[in-house]
Amino acid sequence: MDQRQEIPAWVIKRLFNRGIMGMIVPREYGGGFGITSYNRVLFRMVSAHQSIGCGAIILFGTEAQKNVFFPL
Numbered sequence: 013m014d015q016r017q018e019i020p021a022w023v024i025k026r027l028f029n030r031g032i033m034g035m036i037v038p039r040e041y042g043g044g045f046g047i048t049s050y051n052r053v054l055f056r057m058v059s060a061h062q063s064i065g066c067g068a069i070i071l072f073g074t075e076a077q078k079n080v081f082f083p084l
Contacts, residue, residue, distance in 0.1 A: 031043070031044065032053060035049070035050050035053060036050065065081075066081075066082075069081055069082070
């Protein structure tokens with residue numbers, strides 16, 4: 013995905029099939045995630061960013077990178 017700078021159609025299709033692309037859409041329009049499910053998805057997204065992004069900078073980043081990307 014990074015090299016081609018595009019998200020494959022199969023990924024988008026799975027997101028739609030799982031209801032993720034319509035999380036905040038009201039049920040009467042085909043959506044239907046409750047607030048708990050919505051928060052679980054957001055938690056997983058943030059968790060991934062924290063462990064992948066921040067973890068890599070902590071382990072391998074320079075002090076300059078840490079000063080740019082981390083809050084004080």
